[in-house]
Amino acid sequence: MYRLFLPLMMLLMTSTNLAQAVEISRGMMLSNSCAACHGTDGKSPGAIPSIKGKSAEFITTSLKEFRAGTRSSTVMGRHAKGYSDEEIQLIADYFANIK
Amino acid sequence: MSHVNRREFIKLIGGTGSIIAGFGTLAACTKSASSSGRVIVVGGGFGGSTCAKYLNRFDPNLDITLIEPSKRFVTCPFSNAVLGDLRKIDAISHGYAAQTKRGVHMVSAKVTEVDASAKKIKLDTGKELNYDRLVLSPGIDFKWDRIEGMTADDANTIPHAWQGGTQTTLLQKQLTAMPDGGVFVIAPPGNPFRCPPGPYERVSLIANYFKKNKPKSKILVLDAKEKFSKQPLFMQGWEKLYPGMIEWVSGNSGGRVERIDVANRTLHTETGDTHKADVINFIPPQKAAPIVHTAGLTNNDGWCPVDQRSFESSIHPGVHIIGDASIAGKMPKSGFAANSQGKVCAAAIVTAIHGTTMPDPSYVNTCYSLVSPDYGISVAAVYRYSKEKGIYKVQGSGGVSPKDADAEFRQLEARYAAGWYDSITSDAFG
16 A cells, blocks of 8 residues: 555655745846846847847946946946946846846 | 655654545645645736736746736826827737736736735625735826816816826827817826826927927916926927927916816816816826725825835735835836836745745836937936835936937937837736
8 A cells, every 4th residue: 555655645745845945036136127128038129229148248348337437328327327246247147147 | 765664654654644634735725736825916007917927937836816807908108109199009008918828817807805814805706816925006096086176087078198098098089189279288296196207298299299280289287296207308308399389387386276177178276377278188196096995005195005125015914015006115106116016026925935035126217208209318216125214216326318418319218218118018018
């Protein structure tokens, strides 16, 4: 009898553990803000440039230059001033790693 | 494990009794065995629709239900472009096929009751639904009692057009029927209200329509306020593009409307002046939507106090309120803000359900306004949370478009305004 029960119990225990702990990273939290203008996952359907899959280096350089005002922008300078170097790196890594 | 004998096995799982008890429990909550929790989201606008989508993105095992009576949501953003004859209403209407496709259960109904202690809601269909977490993103309602001579039904004659849909179409028809040389009066409310720059973009795009089609017409703005969002930029644009067409009257200079004679299309101000109009757009003072009042989730001002980190109600635990109905610190009541709050709220719910760490929330807002189809202006800010300040603006971030920008800059912002609309509607409804 237990030969049948054991695999069954194992299966049930696994299925109740389906809800594995979900972690939300700081990078994801910060980057989700960008989606309202750049599209979900940074994939823009319209006139605003996509950032999905751009290299981390490109994104960090752009954001830091927007922030410093050395790269011209309409609204990005005003946004970039809201993020620290560390936060910019987290955002850049997030978008660079979206498949 | 194959070496475990019968006695050891029973010890391992705590006796045969618990096997049966265990099966009973599993059978009783089949849903929670296959899902990590039940979340009901009420209201399919920017806040609710975004929240449902991001709940699913963060945790595909959540059982998510989105309750919205309309089959299509007509956005307030770009409804001014409809009024200005630049877009059709279909271009600002969005369905929920993407939600269904990702496994969010769409329920077409209205919520009539919230029982926060029993964690269940009742629908106008009579059906009851249980939840682990409830998100309300119900939007706004109007304080009709603040204006003499007008009731909610009179909005069928004098539209507010502050909720997208039939109200937008009604005002557009009235503007189309107005003779050249007519007077259009718009009366924006006092703070706080949905979309602070909205009335002034409306003035702009209607002026653009008049300039092309009815150039002898006038626009009178009877404002309840002393100043408004992006005021210097709007006024600069009005002077440049529509000289002599628009008159703005501040609250203290006779702008506050006390009474409206609906039948005669006449507005009476606090100062005793009367203004007869061909078309009136009265935007009443606002409060949170009826359901949060019924549910006892509002404060004396008619809005919902929340923990601004998770948007969980300060009054009833387990209930989150996002979007225009919530009190969200320094954030304005905008579709963009609701979208941002929807994501933060989704993260708070998912981390609470899983007992994981909620990262420090980050919020953002950008409000684009069109002064004309190729003249855009914006206001933006990045926000964070602290226990002392609630949601605050990150120092040095944000602000409005420069006053001395050239035509190319304004044109680019107009282009990005349309690009923003494409992106945010795909982020919320796609």
